[in-house]
Amino acid sequence: MxxxxxxxxxxxxxxxxxxxxxxxxxxxxxxxxxxxxxxxxxxxxxxxxxxxxxxxxxxxxxxxxxxxxxxxxxxxxxxxxxxxxxxxxxxxxxxxxxxxxxxxxxxxxxxxxxxxxxxxMQNVISNFVAGVFIYTDKPFRIGDWIEWDDGTYSGVVEDISLRVTRVRTFDNELLTVPNSALTSGVIKNPVEADNLRLKFVFGIGYGDDIEQATDIIVEEARNHPEILEDPAPSVRLTELGDSDVGLQSRIWIADPSRADFVRIRGEYVTAVKERFDEAGIDIPYPVRTLEGGLSLGSETSQSVVEPAE
Structure with missing residues (x-):
């Protein structure tokens, strides 16, 4: 033969x-x-x-x-x-x-x-290799809500291939993202494990009762039907600003979409603000200070006004 x-x-x-x-x-x-x-x-x-x-x-x-x-x-x-x-x-x-x-x-x-x-085809090959890592490491799955590029982009994953990942934004735009763009930086998966944790800082005045404000923040979280009781809502004093004391609220929502997340957070913050108003707890405006001198003068005379000590 x-x-x-x-x-x-x-x-x-x-x-x-x-x-x-x-x-x-x-x-x-x-x-x-x-x-x-x-x-x-x-x-x-x-x-x-x-x-x-x-x-x-x-x-x-x-x-x-x-x-x-x-x-x-x-x-x-x-x-x-x-x-x-x-x-x-x-x-x-x-x-x-x-x-x-x-x-x-x-x-x-x-x-x-x-x-x-x-x-x-170096770029194509790099995207292919990145796609392999996505399949093996599984940082996200189809249906997950992800954020990348420091939160600049976000959306729900619709399809994953070896070269690109397709993400549907919350404005109903379809993004075709090269896989290398998702593996070269930090990817945030806010709803991993089907729960989303929300954090919001409420600023109260230095003369207000911290314990009373904390109770109001927790009570309004428990009163909202879509905020989970387990994990329980919590409040921590996280910062002492120039004009306010920062109380960070942490609450959990079950498997939300972006629309649910924005709506629930808005309803919760509004309820806390109304309770603060009823209790006389102030949310201070930011204080701005002027530094340096202010010059006033003409061609023949000039004076300088210095800020008071």
């Missing part, structure tokens, strides 16, 4: 059953050998590829299902498996047809081409 048949120069050519049958049909040794190689290549490719599609791919899919692998993680893995089956089928077909020398030549050309393509 040979994939590169010899010319009919009196040298004995080894033909397989297919080539011998074609030779006996009157096609000649050279043409019979060529057709035999082509037929064996096609038969080898079809056999291996069909076997891979019928056995290997279903086996992998069943394995992924048994391991409860996320659907968004299965898609790229199945794609890689299909490409691998295709590659193995082509390599096996070259072997069956005895095209070994040709396969080696093609491998060298493919390696050179892959190197050139790699240089030209």
């Amino acid at each position: 040979t994939g590169f048949p010899l010319q009919e120069t009196g040298v004995e050519t080894n033909l397989g059953p297919i080539g011998s049958a074609l030779d006996e049909a009157g096609l000649g040794t050279t043409l019979a050998g060529t057709l035999e190689g082509v037929i064996l290549f096609v038969l080898g490719f079809v056999a291996v590829y069909a076997l891979g599609r019928a056995v290997v791919l279903p086996f992998l899919e069943r394995t992924f299902d048994r391991r409860d692998l996320d659907e968004h993680a299965q898609k790229p893995l199945v794609l890689v498996a299909r490409i691998s089956v295709l590659f193995v089928a082509v390599a096996a077909a070259f072997g069956v047809a005895d095209y070994g020398d040709f396969l080696v030549s093609m491998a060298g050309i493919a390696a050179a081409g892959a190197f050139a393509i790699g240089l030209a």
Whole structure:
């Protein structure tokens, strides 16, 4: 059997059953050998590829299902498996047809081409590698609300591929984000574990009762039907400002959307403000001080007003 048949120069050519049958049909040794190689290549490719599609791919899919692998993680893995089956089928077909020398030549050309393509597609490759890390590390899943780029962008993840992640913003805009942009910085997943913690600092005057203000903040959190009781609301004194004492409230909301988060926080802060007004607790305005001198004068005279000590 040979994939590169010899010319009919009196040298004995080894033909397989297919080539011998074609030779006996009157096609000649050279043409019979060529057709035999082509037929064996096609038969080898079809056999291996069909076997891979019928056995290997279903086996992998069943394995992924048994391991409860996320659907968004299965898609790229199945794609890689299909490409691998295709590659193995082509390599096996070259072997069956005895095209070994040709396969080696093609491998060298493919390696050179892959190197050139790699240089030209560095960004694509970096996004691909970043996508692999997203699948393995799982910093977020489809349906999660994420924030990145220091909170500049946020939205709900709709799709994750090996190159890009698609995020639907709360203004209903669809962002196609390169995966490298999500792995090169900090990603915030506010609703990981199905709960969102909200923090808000209420400023009260230095002459106000801290304990009374704390009780009001906690009571209004407990009165709101959509704020969780477990984890319980809490208040901490976090800062002593120039004009106020900062009391940080921490509350929890169950699996909210962005609209729920904004609405609930607004209702809660409004309720606390109304209770503060009823109790006579002041939320001071920020105090601004002027530093330096103020110059007043004309062409002939000038005076400087200095701030009082």
